[in-house]
Amino acid sequence: MQTWSSFFPLGWQPYLLGGLLVGGGTALLFVLTGRIGGMSTVLSSSWSYVIQRPFFQQEPFIASRQWRLVYALGLILGAFLWWATLGEGQPQRTSVPVWQLALGGFVAGYGARLGNGCTSGHGVCGLGSLQLPSLGAVLTFMATAFLTANLMRTVS
Template identity: 70%
Template sequence: MDAIASSIAALFPLGWIHYLAGGLLIGAGVALLFVCTGLVGGMSTVFSSTWSFVVRRPFFQQARFTDSRVWRLVYAAGLVLGALVWWLGFSDGTPGSTDIPAWQLLLGGVLVGYGARLGNGCTSGHGICGLGSLQLPSLGAVLTFMATAFLVANLVGSFA
């Protein structure tokens, strides 16, 4: 039992309860959105539908983006507001920082965006909403996301 406790402590040096609480809140939020409205709350579509306000290219002007962009923008604003409430109410008030260079953050963001577009959804869409509604393609997407993440983390870790 002590080996398990020390393994958990090594994996989660700041504790694990807040991760569990966050996961439960995210799951409850997307479930509530679906039960109350029948809408699926994946974030890559929120991103694309928001761009449909300003980018006139045909891809962004598809009905699936333009017809849902108002509620999706409100949904995204709720996520930002929730983060702000957490930061003001539960953190020490100092902004977070990272030692990762800006170019690596930018490259990571571009690759994640490209992957979300290539996979027809992101981890929140497939992993939370898709798996929650037992969609088989989402299972394949999540397994691909996780395998890629494990591979990249090990490759990057071996160069560090």
């Protein structure tokens, strides 16, 4: 049987702080600018710089790609600052094979596109603004995650 310390090896406080910072940051973005900070749209609009396919050249992506690219760079900078200051400068390691990470990333990306948004867009921004379709998306994300985690636990 697993204990809470196996789920939260650094304690629960960093996860609470991270959640508060993510929620506060997206709320601040919305309150100050009226913009929604979902990451799948950030990714699509950033790709519009280099991919000329019609999907990536849609007006909403082109019109918002400058602020979305700055937003994405801010997230990367924030992660780097955490790693350099609080992360003890140690790289994160995993025992998960690279092919499984790549497959998981592909499936998650496909699901985000299929669901018209990702966990940050629906889970943080959509639920925060009380959008009913986001509740359905989050329930689907969570049910799929629970099912997958339990399936993988029984397989391995």
